[in-house]
Amino acid sequence: MTLSVTREIAKLRGEIERHNYLYYVVNQPELTDAEYDALYRKLEEIEAKHPELITPDSPTQRVGSEPSQSFASIKHSIAMLSFGNAFDADGLRDFDRRVCSQLGVEQITYVAELKLDGLAVELVYQDGLLVNGSTRGDGRIGEDVLANLRTIRSIPLRLRDADSPVPSLLEVRGEVFIEKQAFATLNRQREADELPPFANPRNLAAGTLRQLDARVTAGRSLSIYCYDVGLVEGITIESQQQLLDILPKLGLRVNPRYRSCSGIEQVIGFYGDILDSRQALPYEADGIVVKVDSFAARETLGTVSRSPRWAIAGKFPAAQGITTLKDIVVSVGRTGALTPVAVLEPVRIQGVEISSATLHNEDEILRKDIRIGDTVVVERAGDVIPKIARSMPELRTGDERLFVMPTTCPVCGSHIVRVETEAAHRCLNTTCPARFKQSVLHFISKGGLDVEGMGPQLIAQLVDGGIVSSLADLLRLDRDTLIGLERFGPQSADNLLAALDSSKKVSLGRFLFALGIPGVGAHLAELLARHFDNLDSLVQAGEEELASLHEIGPLSAHAISTFFANKQSRQTIRDLLDAGLTLEAPSAESEAGALAGQRFVFTGSLSSMTRSEAGERVKSLGGIVASSVSKTTQYVVLGENPGSKADKAREAGVSLLTEDEFLQLLESHE
Ligand code: IVH
DSSP: OHHHHHHHHHHHHHHHHHHHIIIIISOOOOSOHHHHHHHHHHHHHHHHHOGGGOOTTSGGGGSOSSOOSSOOEEEOSSOOOOOEEEOSHHHHHHHHHHHHHHHTOSOOEEEEEEEESSEEEEEEEETTEEEEEEEOTTSSEEEBOHHHHTTOTTSOSBOOOSSSOOOSEEEEEEEEEEOHHHHHHHHHHHHHTTOOOOSSHHHHHHHHHTOSOHHHHHTSOEEEEEEEEEEEESSOOOBHHHHHHHHHHTTOOOOSOOEEEESHHHHHHHHHHHHHHGGGSSSOEEEEEEEESBHHHHHHHOEETTEETTEEEEEOOOEEEEEEEEEEEEEEOTTSBEEEEEEEEEEEETTEEEEEEEOOOHHHHHHTTOOBTOEEEEEEOTTSOOEEEEEOGGGOOSOOBOOOOOSBOTTTOOBEEEOTTSSOEEEOOTTOHHHHHHHHHHHHSTTTTOOTTOOHHHHHHHHHTTSOSSHHHHHTOOHHHHHTSTTOOHHHHHHHHHHHHHHTEEEHHHHHHHTTOTTOOHHHHHHHHHHHOSHHHHHHOOHHHHHTSTTOOHHHHHHHHHHHHOHHHHHHHHHHHHTTOEEEOOOHHHHHOTTTTOEEEEESBOSSSOHHHHHHHHHHTTOEEESSOOTTEEEEEEOBSOOHHHHHHHHHTOEEEOHHHHHHHHHHHO
């Protein structure tokens, strides 16, 4: 009996996977949706009767039933890199010149692909079975999102072995994204459910993959296109073209819109074609990706900082739309700064509906001569908040109105002050509810306590309802209060309390950032935490000591010491600690810094800083500055008129960095 059931199950699974492949990968379905569903249900029924026969690669196992608690870290065996950017044809030609001259050739073959606006992931197949799946993370370490990735139908749980030998190990990388139409449908649904819509497809893909409950991921139509590999064992791949041929044979989806190009001029042709037609693409693309085809040539070219020398992104210019500026409203930020926000007649740009844009400050409105009622050009560049590029005065009817900054705060009614030395107008009332809501948002944001599942709407509810009137109140929330809120079930309450609980243990650096000390961003907060080690010594430090620290200017030193001298700030900190917040000792890693143990040697003079400043910055990230090149040197930084150390580095095969590349490396870690 079991034998025939086993056979039937195997057959059904094979059929379902074949139809998944036909439907999701090659887009040639043979079954109607109803027929497919019937097949799927049949398998479900048999498996329900014989749970002992359920295997992890069964198509029914794509949806994880139990939400996982959080995401474990996964180290990529080969780092997932990012690209340098070119913004036009000349930028691409410069890239080509560098590639050809380094390889000593006249012309080279490239593969040009689309740069999709989604989230990069890595899938690991061992002997054909999907065993790991992670986000790119910081390139070195990502999050384990296998349960969520398994719900994406275009990701095979097992590689196909019909048309190509299955590698014993395949680490394949690709972009998880959502098509424009599915995105719009989902956002309409969310609005109907009174949930905030996702700002763009990329946010949606990222947020969805980081869902704790895989059933939610399964409900959103995410797709994948694969484009790169990490470790591969058991088969040999020698070029990008070969990779793009093999992947679909293994059942992995590849974007068919790519071009093999003999030389950079053909790449530029591809760039132009996509730029002209991208509105009609079913998904968002923010540029093209140009890759040297031959893997052997890539080896020769190598990688610098985190970008390979063999690839570049050709970014598209910011997309623009034209619409009417209906009104200008004013929002109040955490520091009390008033920001004028443009209320627009909704306009679709790159498939995203834009109905508001930032105007920064009053001066900018005057400088750009923007009036309420004007026809305006709106610009959207990638993830950045849309902005108004210019007004079109030639289309004025005479009904337009000038904008005037209010003299009282639109939220608390306090008098507004314009600080002499800056462009900002401010509400100085520290208890202004608008300011407080923004402080709470900052407090729980990613760089701060990183409380998951808490957004602006909930905070507004809590603050407006008088439930939260200090940061510490947030940590004292209880289940009954939360359940008493509108649209808040017991499950959401438990999730939020669990999130709050795990956020109560926080590193000093994050805590300092979360407090919102004027001028203290994530980097400075981390620096202070590393220098002072504990809160007490920081609170006690005088302005002079602060100013003596590398990277802290006199203004920041003043702001920091003023903050800690303030009674109200001290009380806030005491209350938070009383409410259960605990400061973790700095971890070995953050203490060690991102460049821990890496040896740098400088040669020649730098133009943007002195050698000793450069050395300080390396040291502040845990790196070591050495005076001569040896086997243990990681990088030699080339200034102007470099000496013999440069030749020595070349001989020893040590990575050479130009000043720009060195700065990029520092910035990516600071
Ligand atoms: S290849 C250097 N190919 O771009 C090799 N990446 O800036 C990197 N991306 O995080 C991977 N489309 O999310 C590659 N056709 C494509 C891509 C692509 C988009 C993204 C990917 C990565 C980022 C790097």
